[in-house]
Amino acid sequence: MKVWIDISNAPHVRFFKDVIKYLEAEGEDVIVTAxxxxxxxxxxxxxxxxFISVGKHGVSLYDKLRESTERVYNLVDIINGEKVDVALSKHSIELPRISFGLGIPSLYVLDNEHALAANKLTLPLCDRIITPKIIDMWKLMKFGADPNTIISYDGTxxxxxxxxxxxxxxxxxxxxLELKHPKTILMRPEPSLASYLNTDCRKSVLSPIVDELKNVANILILPRFKEQAEIFEGIENVSILKPPVDTSSIIKKSDLVIGAGGTMNREAAILQTPVISCYPGETLSVDQYYINKGLMFRSIDTDEVIEKALDLIVKxxxxxxxxxxxxxxxxxDNLxxxxxxxx
Incomplete structure (x- = not known):
């Protein structure tokens, strides 16, 4: 069996690494593009x-469209002659479009029902869609997903x-790390460059939270890109982590996680490290899953986040x-x- 896996975002590397290793150990032919x-x-x-490096990310709407179009063009030439049996991706814009065009069965993993543009461009073209049960199927159908293609599971x-x-x-x-305080808080800024979140990449909702909590705990910042790192440079008791690092061990070792994104917050919930989500967009269903179970607290009120943080690092x-x-x-099984x- 020949499998094509396309990776378009950093968390997807950790998502697919064990699938890739398993398939290779089984003797399957795996093509990975990123x-x-x-x-x-x-x-x-x-x-x-x-992996084969193909394309890059666009910042403006014009850039996103141009880069995605060019990436489709280049990927088609790579995949066309490979005789792929099945394709797999998580929120890749390009893989479902190419798979549909070349007649390759595709398996698509989805966990963001608010990614309007991405879902409209991909869900109608996928042969099967794997998604958490917490996500309302009717929302996916509005994007054009065939309900018969949707496979739901309990979890994220x-x-x-x-x-x-x-x-x-x-x-x-x-x-x-130079850690002066007995307690340590890991923070992750918002995904400012994502198409589904309209924010300034040179500012962060975490800034006032850092200013208040740096006096009571060590602050670790894991930025997404250079501009975010610059926001927090030179602040006392703040350490800026330079990826790639063992984020899972850092999360488990920390006393608290405060995230303005999504993935790391949910990782913290799974590892049972106390976590506060201050994601500035609409609450995702996958976040609500952990909120409902008492494993995540969510607020976009700075004072409330600080108060809850002070409570959680003690209790x-x-x-x-x-x-x-x-x-x-x-x-x-579905592959x-x-x-x-x-x-």
């Missing part, structure tokens, strides 16, 4: 994944990040038992079935 964006290439090298996509996770309790020492929540489906097996049956 665009140049954020830390994708560094993470691919860190996890020793062979971040479960995949921990299939082969080995915790490094010495991660802070390995990073040579973290008790461990909560959460039962989920085996997403890895759901993906593998093989699609390759065999085509639909």
């Amino acid at each position: 665009r140049q964006f954020g830390d994708i290439h560094k993470l691919m090298e860190m996890y020793d994944i062979d 996509s971040e479960l995949m990040h921990f299939k082969s996770f080995e915790y490094n309790d010495n991660v802070f020492d390995d990073l040579n 973290p929540h008790e461990e909560i038992d959460v039962k989920t489906d085996d997403l890895f097996q759901v993906i593998i 093989y079935d699609l390759a065999k049956n085509g639909k």
